[in-house]
Amino acid sequence: MKTLTLQPISKVAGEVHLPGSKSISNRVLLLAALAEGTTRITNLLDSDDVKHMLNALTALGVSYKLSACRTECEVQGLGGLFHHPHALTLFLGNAGTAMRPLTAALAASNVDVTLTGEPRMYERPIGHLVDALRQLDADIQYLEQDGFPPLRIQGKPLSTGTIRIDGSISSQFLTAVLMVAPLLNGDSEILIDGELVSKPYIDITLALMARFGVTVENQQYQRFLVTGNQCYRSPGHWLVEGDASSASYFLAAAAIKGGTIKVTGIGKDAVQGDIHFADALEAMGATVEWASDYIAVTRNQLTGIDRDYNAIPDAAMTIATTALFAKGPTVIRNVYNWRVKETDRLAAMATELRKVGAEVEEGEDYLKITPPAQLKHASIATYNDHRMAMCFSLVALSDTPVTIEDPDCTAKTFPQYFEVFRQLSQ
Numbered sequence: 390m391k392t393l394t395l396q397p398i399s400k401v402a403g404e405v406h407l408p409g410s411k412s413i414s415n416r417v418l419l420l421a422a423l424a425e426g427t428t429r430i431t432n433l434l435d436s437d438d439v440k441h442m443l444n445a446l447t448a449l450g451v452s453y454k455l456s457a458c459r460t461e462c463e464v465q466g467l468g469g470l471f472h473h474p475h476a477l478t479l480f481l482g483n484a485g486t487a488m489r490p491l492t493a494a495l496a497a498s499n500v501d502v503t504l505t506g507e508p509r510m511y512e513r514p515i516g517h518l519v520d521a522l523r524q525l526d527a528d529i530q531y532l533e534q535d536g537f538p539p540l541r542i543q544g545k546p547l548s549t550g551t552i553r554i555d556g557s558i559s560s561q562f563l564t565a566v567l568m569v570a571p572l573l574n575g576d577s578e579i580l581i582d583g584e585l586v587s588k589p590y591i592d593i594t595l596a597l598m599a600r601f602g603v604t605v606e607n608q609q610y611q612r613f614l615v616t617g618n619q620c621y622r623s624p625g626h627w628l629v630e631g632d633a634s635s636a637s638y639f640l641a642a643a644a645i646k647g648g649t650i651k652v653t654g655i656g657k658d659a660v661q662g663d664i665h666f667a668d669a670l671e672a673m674g675a676t677v678e679w680a681s682d683y684i685a686v687t688r689n690q691l692t693g694i695d696r697d698y699n700a701i702p703d704a705a706m707t708i709a710t711t712a713l714f715a716k717g718p719t720v721i722r723n724v725y726n727w728r729v730k731e732t733d734r735l736a737a738m739a740t741e742l743r744k745v746g747a748e749v750e751e752g753e754d755y756l757k758i759t760p761p762a763q764l765k766h767a768s769i770a771t772y773n774d775h776r777m778a779m780c781f782s783l784v785a786l787s788d789t790p791v792t793i794e795d796p797d798c799t800a801k802t803f804p805q806y807f808e809v810f811r812q813l814s815q
């Protein structure tokens with residue numbers, strides 16, 4: 390297996406222009422495909438998750454022109470749902486932002502599609518979404534284990550009305566239903582069972598739908614009202630914000646060993662909830678500067694904090710390795726759904742943090758991390774989880790090297806991560 394050993398880094402500083410947001414890239418591609426008109430997308434993310442969405446759209450007959458650098462894309466909208474005359478199999482890797490929204494859109498389309506993915510995708514639950522769509526008479530079958538992909542979807546016009554959806558494991562299920570609802574033949578009332586997790590991702594969904602001409606009434610994230618028989622209308626040009634989750638590694642590096650690092654492509658008004666990772670760094674002691682077109686962090690003495698990170702589950706992983714450099718323990722709370730992402734992230738994080746010498750208490754939905762006096766050199770297993778690889782690069786900001794196993798797993802969202810990280814080292 391390929392490994393990458395990072396030697397100790399004594400200082401980091403500089404500026405990073407962030408690659409496009411994964412969450413926005415995949416939403417914009419799907420909305421652009423369903424919309425009336427042509428959408429010219431710039432700063433599109435070029436990564437595995439986005440490739441899976443693009444390949445699926447190609448197979449479904451959507452025309453688009455992708456620039457040679459793959460960060461600009463002009464999508465010819467279908468002006469409605471998909472129609473495809475032959476049965477298709479779409480491989481979606483481990484991209485939740487492709488699997489979940491496509492499941493809903495395809496269930497309402499004139500298609501016969503099998504959705505497959507990587508082995509881990511078959512362990513990531515999708516039952517809450519399928520249950521919701523079956524309330525509208527969707528024809529979706531589980532091909533292996535009940536509640537999990539792969540799925541066979543025989544799409545057809547869905548019925549409409551009230552839909553109950555469990556929001557306690559993933560917000561992506563609600564995102565999927567919201568995105569298809571305006572295209573149904575009647576109005577939808579969507580009721581959330583349980584406490585909705587990862588709420589800021591719903592804000593991203595609603596903000597994007599609004600730019601494509603559809604407004605949704607959001608009643609405290611418990612009830613959503615969507616008018617049916619609508620058509621998305623292309624906004625023309627779309628500039629994808631930088632990826633706020635990807636920004637977290639650089640901002641944390643600055644907090645630990647800056648210098649100042651400035652990330653551009655996002656700013657204080659960005660639509661992604663993960664920009665609030667910088668609030669957590671600030672609460673730990675770092676100095677944060679918020680501008681409309683960048684966020685900058687400068688080092689200060691860090692102290693461990695105890696917080697609820699349900700709103701920012703992806704960036705919260707970066708807090709776990711930042712905790713190695715803080716004074717006192719850090720507690721990351723209310724992240725149960727880490728267990729159903731690229732790997733069981735609570736277990737993986739606890740195991741790998743212990744390897745570098747931290748004392749870790751792993752609860753059902755939290756981690757308590759007490760840093761060691763001296764970090765140890767370890768070979769970090771990454772579990773095919775891009776965020777494990779990126780988070781543990783921060784260990785090199787100590788006086789100990791770190792070895793990252795399978796560093797190429799960052800391709801899911803950030804293929805050039807280690808190159809960019811290296812350029813910040815001084």
Ligand SMILES: O=C(O)C1=C[C@@H](OP(=O)(O)O)[C@@H](O)[C@H](O)C1
Binds near residue numbers: 558564
């Ligand atoms: O909607 C999105 O773009 C995402 C929602 C989050 O998932 P959950 O809602 O499952 O927490 C997040 O972890 C994922 O990386 C992207």
Ligand SMILES: C=C(OP(=O)(O)O)C(=O)O
Binds near residue numbers: 484731802
């Ligand atoms: C959970 C993640 O991805 P996905 O979109 O596949 O859910 C992630 O990127 O951390």
